[in-house]
Amino acid sequence: MFVDCHVHIALDGRDSKKWRQLIAEKNYEPVKTALELYKDKGIMAIRDGGDNYGISLVAREIAKSLGITFRSPGWAIYKKGMYGTFLGKPVVGIKDFKDLFTELLKVKVDHLKIILTGLVEFECYGKVGGIGFSGEELNYMVQSAKEKGLPVMVHANSSIGVKMAVEAGADTIEHGYFLSDEELYMMADKGVVWVPTLAPLGNILEKEELRRRYSDKIKNIKKIFDEHLNAIKKALSLGVKVAIGSDSGSLGVYHAQGFFDEVRYFKRCGICEEDVYMMAHKNGIKVVGLDSGKSEF
Numbered sequence: 364m365f366v367d368c369h370v371h372i373a374l375d376g377r378d379s380k381k382w383r384q385l386i387a388e389k390n391y392e393p394v395k396t397a398l399e400l401y402k403d404k405g406i407m408a409i410r411d412g413g414d415n416y417g418i419s420l421v422a423r424e425i426a427k428s429l430g431i432t433f434r435s436p437g438w439a440i441y442k443k444g445m446y447g448t449f450l451g452k453p454v455v456g457i458k459d460f461k462d463l464f465t466e467l468l469k470v471k472v473d474h475l476k477i478i479l480t481g482l483v484e485f486e487c488y489g490k491v492g493g494i495g496f497s498g499e500e501l502n503y504m505v506q507s508a509k510e511k512g513l514p515v516m517v518h519a520n521s522s523i524g525v526k527m528a529v530e531a532g533a534d535t536i537e538h539g540y541f542l543s544d545e546e547l548y549m550m551a552d553k554g555v556v557w558v559p560t561l562a563p564l565g566n567i568l569e570k571e572e573l574r575r576r577y578s579d580k581i582k583n584i585k586k587i588f589d590e591h592l593n594a595i596k597k598a599l600s601l602g603v604k605v606a607i608g609s610d611s612g613s614l615g616v617y618h619a620q621g622f623f624d625e626v627r628y629f630k631r632c633g634i635c636e637e638d639v640y641m642m643a644h645k646n647g648i649k650v651v652g653l654d655s656g657k658s659e660f
């Protein structure tokens with residue numbers, strides 16, 4: 364069984380605007396088709412990163428009928444005014460979070476997804492969108508989830524962002540671009556799983572039409588990607604648990620195929636295919652909670 368630890372079923376990687384329009388009209392056929400594709404490829408456990416429509420909750424039901432384990436955060440949580448609009452719902456502060464968290468518990472989400480920082484910016488090497496939450500806010504949100512037995516998935520880039528997330532008790536770090544050795548040691552020490560999501564940048568570099576689209580930024584993208592591969596190599600040597608999450612749905616990363624793209628890029632960290640699959644399975648089932656005899660659904 365393959366596990367993809369990071370997808371967005373509410374996006375499709377080709378024409379997400381059209382995809383989202385269909386979803387807004389409650390046409391869930393494309394979502395079902397995508398899930399069938401996952402099943403065809405043997406990807407039987409999927410963790411979603413959230414969307415503002417809460418479509419991952421609908422997808423969870425469809426997945427269940429197909430025998431797929433699908434973990435949904437409902438909506439991701441982001442700081443009002445910062446990155447995250449199409450991935451979740453905004454909160455201004457702790458009071459707001461409390462209300463939203465009550466809603467999330469009502470729909471029985473499988474994990475809490477917090478968007479702590481913005482995206483990697485391609486214009487300038489090392490630059491990422493700002494940090495949304497204070498340490499106090501982040502700690503409060505993570506602790507609230509823990510009290511309810513929910514794992515926490517944190518979107519974090521930059522050394523400072525990743526450090527904050529690990530210190531607050533995140534179970535998984537998503538993306539983690541531009542982290543430093545210090546955070547890798549911390550992750551190894553605390554058993555935090557890193558989901559580095561190589562496929563979005565890897566596919567930009569590999570697909571001709573995307574290369575053209577980003578032609579003026581391609582040098583930086585290559586540098587960012589190569590440095591990320593180096594960080595993963597280092598992480599593996601330090602014993603950090605690293606998992607396969609394709610970020611399928613993001614531009615150029617297609618559902619189901621994204622998992623295999625991610626595996627292919629992982630091999631560039633100097634690990635053979637067999638070991639990538641072993642690691643993907645072992646850490647993947649841990650991330651989706653299937654390693655401790657927890658029921659499939």
Ligand SMILES: [Zn+2]
Nearest residue numbers: 369371412610
């Ligand atoms: Zn994502």
